Amino acid sequence: MSRTSRNEATGHQGAAVAGHEEFQVPVAGGKLAVSRWPAHDPGAPVVLALHGITANGLSWARVAHHLAGRVTLVAPDLRGRGRSGSLPGPYGIAAHADDMAAVVEALGVARVVLTGHSMGAFTAALTAVRHPDLLTGLLLVDGAVGFPVPPGLDPDELITSVIGPAMRRLSMTFPDREAYRAFWQRHPAFVGSWSPWVDAYVQRDLVGEEPELRSSCSLEAVRTDGVDQLREEVSGAVHRLPRPAVLLWAERGLMDEPQGLYDEQRLASAGLASRLVRTQLVPGTNHYTILVGDEGAQVVAHHLLAAAGMAGTVGRNGTP
Template sequence: MAYADLGEVRLFYTDDAPDAAPGAPSPDPVLLVHGYGADSADWSFHIPALAERRRVIAPDLRGHGRSSAPATGYRTADFTADLVALLDRLGVERVVAIGHSLGTLVVSALAVEHPDRVRALVCVDPGYGQPEEVAAYFPAMYDGLAADPYATALANDAWCYTPASPRWLREWHRRKILGTAPQALAEAFPAMYRGEGAFGVRPAAERYLAGRACPVLSCWSAAQAGSAAWEGGLFKHPASRAEVWPGGGHRLHAERPEEFLFVVGAWLGDIDKEMSA
């Protein structure tokens, strides 16, 4: 079934799994969490390869894509609670969670608040860890999102690309933004960085992310290279690492899907070996 009714929200999701022999051991499922103003189709490049070996669950967050859009409830904690409810509905105890942008805050909150549910994290050009000097520009965006969410979100999207970013990717995400509920655009971005429970800006990010005990692989775009070194000081698990992708834009996983799959697959392979040792 492609939809899960979870009380106040109805989530669209896909659930793919390899054909496995009965009783054969299988690695932890993968949970794919897209970013702000996007949807689970962001992972179209990755699901077929990941599903050759693992069960892969890819939801649309509330207010995004094909999921329903309540009038309110677009904090990181709200998105995380929805995903916990979805995993419960599907009978999934533990996942490898892969998130992009806003999705990195959601999967990090899942790892901190529900550590038994997360085996490992992959965070793609995280939305967390913004320096205070960068966050100083955000209030103007908050006001713009409140007044005209679509125009403001589209204008903000311009920074996500490099000259090498394909034109189709820009248009694909322009259409995704236009397909996102206005209240989700207006509320989700500010909720990452201000208000109760927000941990997008340092030093709140440092305090909160230090609670991630599981292995973390973070892949940072060239524009946020300084943040990789910052995050490296927060890791608790020895298998964790933060790396910069030279030339990568904000959606580096979509720009370079085969490379992304190779890097993530090799890292998860090492994690799986450690778990079985």
């Protein structure tokens, strides 16, 4: 594990990266970029947090803010995204799971609390199945539960129907950082929810030089991982968990539409074992703000502290 920097930046990243440091972990094909918000107590539990399909590790910055140094939060840029964007394939959820085992080994800790958002939740579930000795707790955030592909529908078509706008962004270029910021500020999911934490996460995605800035995400990685989530090995991992988990689900969808990825009926039809997965609605959130919005991040932080055995240190809504 190589330490690369400690970031106390201000300006467009602001409070989102206060206390944030970065290091690299050797994995197959190169090095994985990892963000870390250290605990005040070096012996505090460690949370390993996995981001969504076109996101990066700074999507967890607002959760780190609410954790307030009571645990160490470690959030990699997954293979093919962010500052791990140049890492080659093979991609796929199993490759991410094995990368996470390498991260835990590099941290030098016996076990971690494992969490993931969206695709990261699928990855967290499969990591738990493939490497059950690595975790002491598991929190899934608006992901990990898959549904059968309708007969005759091509998997690529299904992925495009769900995350089409995100995939189109990967082929776009932007003249400067302000243009990229404006692009995201117009996104329905972020209207009224913009913050320095969101800005830091969005700006980390940009690579290249003006006037042709672009997303760091590899289109091949996104497509491969998206289709991979439909395979039984991945979508069925939530039914084979080695320990109980909590699934937090957002009320609204990716474009802030009233229908979220999940609802009571969809979750009931998934046949989750109640002894393995306890589900909880996070009202007033959409697929993004359940993680990067203030109220959603408080709830996520509260559950992470509970999974780390520190529930008594916070109130019911996740605040001190």
